Amino acid sequence: MPRSHPAELAELVAAAAADLGIEAGLEGDATTYSVDQTIVVSIVGATVEFRLRADVAAAAARTAEACPSPRGPAWVAFSPTTFDRFTRDRIEAWFEFAARQAKGA
Numbered sequence: 001m002p003r004s005h006p007a008e009l010a011e012l013v014a015a016a017a018a019d020l021g022i023e024a025g026l027e028g029d030a031t032t033y034s035v036d037q038t039i040v041v042s043i044v045g046a047t048v049e050f051r052l053r054a055d056v057a058a059a060a061a062r063t064a065e066a067c068p069s070p071r072g073p074a075w076v077a078f079s080p081t082t083f084d085r086f087t088r089d090r091i092e093a094w095f096e097f098a099a100r101q102a103k104g105a
Contacts, residue, residue, distance in 0.1 A: 006046045008083060013043050016095040033095075035102035041095055042071075047079040050094040053101060060094065 010031065017024060022033045022040075033041040042049045049069045052060060060076040061068045065087075069075035076094070080087045 009046055009048060009080065010043055012083065012088060012091055013041065013048055013095070016092045017041070019092075020096060020099050022099060035099050038102045040098035040102045047077050048091065049075050049077045050098045051075050051101070052094060052097055056097065060090075063090065066090075 013031075013033075014024065017033050022035060025032045025034060027039070027042070030042045030044045032039045032043075038051070040051045049071055050057075050060070051071070051074055054073040057068070057074050057076040060066055060078075063078075065080050066076050066078045069077040078090065078094070080091075
């Protein structure tokens with residue numbers, strides 16, 4: 001499988017955001033995605049972070065290429081080195097969960 005590049009990761013995250021109708025913003029060197037003024041996804045370089053829920057983030061951090069985020073216990077950091085259907089599924093599912101959590105759904 002080909003190695004990922006930050007641009008590929010950014011494109012995949014942007015596509016997931018577009019599917020959910022969420023626009024990008026900037027916070028320092030990070031591209032962020034917010035729902036009701038709450039940042040739910042942040043991407044810098046080859047790492048994307050998702051604001052989930054503490055218990056969900058802890059479980060997600062046990063996934064390959066994921067780890068706890070320095071943003072706090074509700075966040076997981078994901079730095080995939082390859083893109084396969086499982087990587088894409090994780091990004092899409094975690095983004096959707098983060099958005100739903102922020103909306104209170």
